[in-house]
Amino acid sequence: MRVLVTGAEGTIGTAVREHLGGRFELVSLTLTPQEFASHVADIADLDAILPAFEGVDAVVHLAASPAIETPWEDVLRNNLVGTYNVFEAARLAGASRVVFASSNHAVGMFELDGAPGLYRADDDRRYDHTAEVRPDSLYGVSKAYGEALGRFYNERHGLRVFCLRIGSVTAADDPTAQSENPLLDLDAEERKNRMRAVWLSRRDCAELIGRCLQVEDVRWAVVYGVSANPRRFWDLEHARELLGWEPQDSAPL
Amino acid sequence: MRVLVTGAEGTIGTAVREHLGGRFELVSLTLTPQEFASHVADIADLDAILPAFEGVDAVVHLAASPAIETPWEDVLRNNLVGTYNVFEAARLAGASRVVFASSNHAVGMFELDGAPGLYRADDDRRYDHTAEVRPDSLYGVSKAYGEALGRFYNERHGLRVFCLRIGSVTAADDPTAQSENPLLDLDAEERKNRMRAVWLSRRDCAELIGRCLQVEDVRWAVVYGVSANPRRFWDLEHARELLGWEPQDSAPL
Numbered sequence: 001m002r003v004l005v006t007g008a009e010g011t012i013g014t015a016v017r018e019h020l021g022g023r024f025e026l027v028s029l030t031l032t033p034q035e036f037a038s039h040v041a042d043i044a045d046l047d048a049i050l051p052a053f054e055g056v057d058a059v060v061h062l063a064a065s066p067a068i069e070t071p072w073e074d075v076l077r078n079n080l081v082g083t084y085n086v087f088e089a090a091r092l093a094g095a096s097r098v099v100f101a102s103s104n105h106a107v108g109m110f111e112l113d114g115a116p117g118l119y120r121a122d123d124d125r126r127y128d129h130t131a132e133v134r135p136d137s138l139y140g141v142s143k144a145y146g147e148a149l150g151r152f153y154n155e156r157h158g159l160r161v162f163c164l165r166i167g168s169v170t171a172a173d174d175p176t177a178q179s180e181n182p183l184l185d186l187d188a189e190e191r192k193n194r195m196r197a198v199w200l201s202r203r204d205c206a207e208l209i210g211r212c213l214q215v216e217d218v219r220w221a222v223v224y225g226v227s228a229n230p231r232r233f234w235d236l237e238h239a240r241e242l243l244g245w246e247p248q249d250s251a252p253l
Numbered sequence: 254m255r256v257l258v259t260g261a262e263g264t265i266g267t268a269v270r271e272h273l274g275g276r277f278e279l280v281s282l283t284l285t286p287q288e289f290a291s292h293v294a295d296i297a298d299l300d301a302i303l304p305a306f307e308g309v310d311a312v313v314h315l316a317a318s319p320a321i322e323t324p325w326e327d328v329l330r331n332n333l334v335g336t337y338n339v340f341e342a343a344r345l346a347g348a349s350r351v352v353f354a355s356s357n358h359a360v361g362m363f364e365l366d367g368a369p370g371l372y373r374a375d376d377d378r379r380y381d382h383t384a385e386v387r388p389d390s391l392y393g394v395s396k397a398y399g400e401a402l403g404r405f406y407n408e409r410h411g412l413r414v415f416c417l418r419i420g421s422v423t424a425a426d427d428p429t430a431q432s433e434n435p436l437l438d439l440d441a442e443e444r445k446n447r448m449r450a451v452w453l454s455r456r457d458c459a460e461l462i463g464r465c466l467q468v469e470d471v472r473w474a475v476v477y478g479v480s481a482n483p484r485r486f487w488d489l490e491h492a493r494e495l496l497g498w499e500p501q502d503s504a505p506l
Contacts, residue, residue, distance in 0.1 A: 072341075076333075138405065140401075144397075144398070145333075148359075
């Protein structure tokens with residue numbers, strides 16, 4: 001199974017290459033040349049990225065401006081236009097599925113409303129795939145848009161589409177580090193609690209993506225990507241039921 | 254109350270000018286010069302539209318590419334970029350509310366799934382504001398995006414935002430005419446039934462917008478714009494409860 005990974009040089013792309021390289025024939029698409037083999041093209045240019053999609057069975061779409069406070073011009077170019085181009089290129093190439101890196105920031109207002117109490121282990125609020133769309137940023141709007149676009153490609157063009165509202169995946173992969181939400185004024189303790197709530201280990205993240213690439217009988221999914229952290233406030237049940245995904249890691253209490 | 258109407262020359266814009274011109278101080282923004290006084294500018298150009306927003310209390314945002322099968326380049330320019338520019342200009346100008354012409358096509362897959370049986374008077378399926386986002390087109394995606402963007406401006410920037418999923422408003426205002434959904438292959442009888450289901454009279458449409466401009470204590474709404482048609486399949490209860498809007502017209506059975 002040939003799988004194109006956009007943004008393959010990023011934190012999640014690196015985890016995918018490390019953990020899934022033995023299971024799938026991975027092809028990379030990156031904005032700049034890398035030390036590994038990669039198609040180099042800008043996702044904002046549909047014609048330029050088409051050759052990378054030739055003969056591809058599935059696409060893992062990670063390329064985007066990832067900062068919560070990305071300015072509009074970059075949101076427009078990299079997230080709105082780029083995501084359309086990737087779905088359209090996948091359709092034109094006859095790929096059967098797209099795994100789209102959405103984000104919890106599509107519903108990030110729930111965190112802004114609830115933090116820092118929301119990070120407490122004894123706070124049992126959980127937000128699932130039925131939560132109202134409440135973006136906390138233009139970045140979050142672009143992810144809600146990507147999910148709506150994915151639904152369109154799913155229902156009108158027959159692509160299988162998996163939208164992952166991913167938590168915090170870091171290069172250091174350290175659940176005891178501090179995680180910041182730039183929209184919140186958190187102290188050091190609260191930032192530690194936040195990481196323990198939203199952490200997604202690199203291998204859990206890669207395995208979640210792997211499940212999306214392999215699962216049968218599922219044509220559409222919106223799920224959260226978070227390890228089995230006691231402090232989590234996003235739902236894991238839907239991903240378990242739909243995808244059979246069981247996170248192996250858990251941040252300490 | 255000074256109200257800027259974008260796309261003021263269109264079918265709905267004309268209804269707004271005719272029905273609400275006596276109740277509000279209306280200011281028009283159009284792409285081309287009109288027989289009535291209008292700021293002429295392209296909503297795809299933020300700097301160009303800013304002067305039209307000066308001193309405005311509210312914005313009725315109708316300008317967009319309205320065809321269901323609008324090609325991507327126009328969706329991008331007129332609906333994605335244009336809608337961002339209008340919300341951003343409203344914020345910069347200190348306007349307190351935006352009424353956004355969304356569309357039932359943000360959830361149009363329900364109609365594609367259910368038609369033509371859905372148009373029958375004895376079919377009691379109703380889709381309300383809690384229905385899943387299921388766009389039937391890139392146009393529908395752009396409207397789902399506009400709602401997410403509106404929610405962001407509502408929650409992060411304090412604008413009151415009203416998203417209207419408008420049915421079929423026509424210049425002829427004739428509920429016995431045929432209404433087509435270009436995504437469905439309907440015969441003449443089915444097209445007549447469709448109009449009797451989705452019709453929104455021009456005065457009901459204008460009054461709905463008027464309610465959004467005047468209602469107190471409501472900061473966010475997603476409602477359907479449809480007259481009290483027996484064949485309707487979109488919800489009216491939420492608009493009644495939230496806005497106190499009661500359609501005066503009804504298509505014949």
